[in-house]
Amino acid sequence: MPLVQKSLARLALACGMLPIAAVSADHDSSRWEKYIARFEAADKKQMPQPGGVLFIGSSSIRMWKTIEQDFPGLPVINRGFGGSQIADSNHFAGRIVHPYKPRQIVLYAGDNDVAAGKSPETVLADFQQFVKTVHAKLPKARVSFIAIKPSLSRWKLSGKMAMANSLVRNTCSKDKRLDYIDIWQPMLGDNGKPRPDLFLGDGLHLNAKGYALWTSIVKPHLAKHE
Numbered sequence: 001m002p003l004v005q006k007s008l009a010r011l012a013l014a015c016g017m018l019p020i021a022a023v024s025a026d027h028d029s030s031r032w033e034k035y036i037a038r039f040e041a042a043d044k045k046q047m048p049q050p051g052g053v054l055f056i057g058s059s060s061i062r063m064w065k066t067i068e069q070d071f072p073g074l075p076v077i078n079r080g081f082g083g084s085q086i087a088d089s090n091h092f093a094g095r096i097v098h099p100y101k102p103r104q105i106v107l108y109a110g111d112n113d114v115a116a117g118k119s120p121e122t123v124l125a126d127f128q129q130f131v132k133t134v135h136a137k138l139p140k141a142r143v144s145f146i147a148i149k150p151s152l153s154r155w156k157l158s159g160k161m162a163m164a165n166s167l168v169r170n171t172c173s174k175d176k177r178l179d180y181i182d183i184w185q186p187m188l189g190d191n192g193k194p195r196p197d198l199f200l201g202d203g204l205h206l207n208a209k210g211y212a213l214w215t216s217i218v219k220p221h222l223a224k225h226e
Helices: 003-015 030-045 086-091 111-115 120-137 155-172 208-223
Strands: 053-057 076-080 104-108 142-146 178-181
Touching: 053 086, 086 120, 104 120, 104 208, 111 120, 111 155, 120 142, 120 155, 142 208, 155 178, 178 208
Parallel strands: 053 076, 053 104, 104 142, 142 178
Antiparallel strands: none
C-alpha cells in the first residue's frame, strides 16, 4: 500500500472517520433482486422465529450447507447470496435482516469487495454502514464480522485484505456490540500462505475441512453471547 494511503488510513482511525471517497454510494445491488425474492418467498412459507442467529454475506455463507448441524441448539438462519459485497447486505437489510429480529448477526463479506477493486477504507466504511443500518432498527443486536479469509486464488490481494481486516478489527474493539472473528491466521500454514487442504479445487471456496475449522472458531463467539 502506498505511503499516502497508509497515512490516510492512520488518520481515519485516529479521527474515527473515513475519507468521503471511501463510501460506496454508487453500488448497484439490483442483480441480486431475484435471490432476495426467493428468501422472501421462503419466509412467507415459514418465517424464522425472532431472536435467532443470522448468517449473512457472500458465497462462503451461502455454501455453508451444514450450518444448522454445525451449531446445534441455536436458531440459525442462512441468508448468504454468493458473489455479494457488504454494500449488498446494506441495501437489502430491510428485507433480509430487520424482519427476523435476530439477537446476533454474523457477517462474512469484504472478500468480493477487495477483488472488485474496493480499498480497505471502503470495506470499513461499508461495514460501518452495515452496523448503522442494523442498529437503527435493532439497537441491541450483536454484529460479528468474520475476517476476510486468505485464499489461494486471491493471495495477490492479501495485503489489502489484511489491511481491511485490521481496520474492521479496530472498529469492533470500540463497541461491545461488535465482534471480530479472526479466521485469517488459523487458515495459514507454516509457510505463511493459505492451507490448500481447506479449499475446493477453485482455491477460493471452502471444503468440508475448511468449514469445520470455521465452525470451531465461530462457535465460541456464539456460545458466549447466548
